[in-house]
Amino acid sequence: MSTARPKRTPPPSGLIIVDKPAGWTSHDVVAKLRGIAGTRKVGHAGTLDPMATGVLVVGVEKATRLLGHLALTQKGYDATIRLGQSTNTDDAEGELVATASAAYVAEEDLRKGVAALTGPIMQVPPQVSAIKVNGERAYKRARAGEEVELMSRPVTVSAFEITDIRRHGDFLDVDASVTCSSGTYIRALARDLGADLGTGGHLTALRRTRVGPYDLSMARTLEELSADCVILPMADAVAAVFPRRDVTAEEASSVAHGGRLPSLGLGDGPIGVFGPDGTLLALVEEHGKITKSLAVFVS
Structure with a gap:
């Protein structure tokens, strides 16, 4: 008598829109969804750093072949930038490398600095990034103590809007909403804003609100997906983009x-x-x- 297990029916091809939790890498989310969806054919479009939360577009089965095209769409973020401190990663996960009081920064100067980083700009990616340098990821070289020289590249920041300003002694925390092209580093915007104002700056919070037409209203937490793995049919996903x-x-x-x-x-x-x-x-x-x-x- 045969004891072979019946072949598992693969899930439908489509997209899963995840609300990524803080502390998880994009790869962690993919690994979790492989178990939830019951297939190895899972991938993601547009990496989110571990500290970031929000919209992560995941493809299942044949939809993994869409991801390279979806990754090129416009993205939206809500960010918090701390002026007065710089880190080696340009975000709160890195080591503090410099401080300079931001207490004197006037709101008018802050808005001028933000305006200068809006529109088509040339941006140098963070030292700790996934950009390849001579075939190796920049973050691997940087974490090994090597000074990585990255070339600036064109990106477009369609909107960079200040939504709140909070002063804490020598620090100035700036909440902002950003709409930008693929390949734009919000960490680099924080770094460059601080550099322009002479205070240094880094990113302390980041939430991706949109990838193309897929926004937070469509995103589900991993807990919700564990209970009900909602997959957007591939035909609907393509027609939307x-x-x-x-x-x-x-x-x-x-x-x-x-x-x-x-x-x-x-x-x-x-x-x-x-x-x-x-x-x-x-x-x-x-x-x-x-x-x-x-x-x-x-x-």
Whole structure:
């Protein structure tokens, strides 16, 4: 008599929008969700530092192939910046390296400093970051005591709005709401604001409020997901982010086998292609007069 266990049915492909708790790495969240969802095919888009909380977009099964495209979308954050102290990581998890009183900083100067960091800017990533330098992560080199030289890169801070200011002796705590492009380090904004004001600065709290169209209203805690693992269907996830293109049955058959379609002028970037029954077939990109497949989700 066979004692083989029945094969477990994999979960549906889609996205899980997590409200990441403080103290967890993004990898910790993925490991936890592998157990909750019952599959090894789990990944995340857009890493959050352990001290940060908020929206972490996780892909399950075939949706892991969407993550690279979703990671490029605009993001929103609520942050608290402490002026008057600098750390070696530009956040509260690092070691204190310098102090300079922020008691004299006027609100007008603070707002000018924030304005200077709004819009298209060149930003140097933090020393302790996941940027690769000669094939090795910058944070590994920095933690080994090496002085890492990172190149500045263009990012866009669409909004940098002060929501509260609190004075504590020599320190000035600034609450802010930030909307920015992918690749923007909020820690670096805190560092650069402090440098511009001559006080030094670092990030003491960070909560990601949005990744593209996915916001905190959609996010669930790990406890909630343990009780009810809500997975946003992949077709809904794509339709919420990318332009949609519906095709005929004949075109659907071609796309399913990697075939190309004539361009319709739907713009740069990925386009979701859906069959006559609403099934998500693929992500494509327009190149001149034809499309090129980025990912095919049907066999």
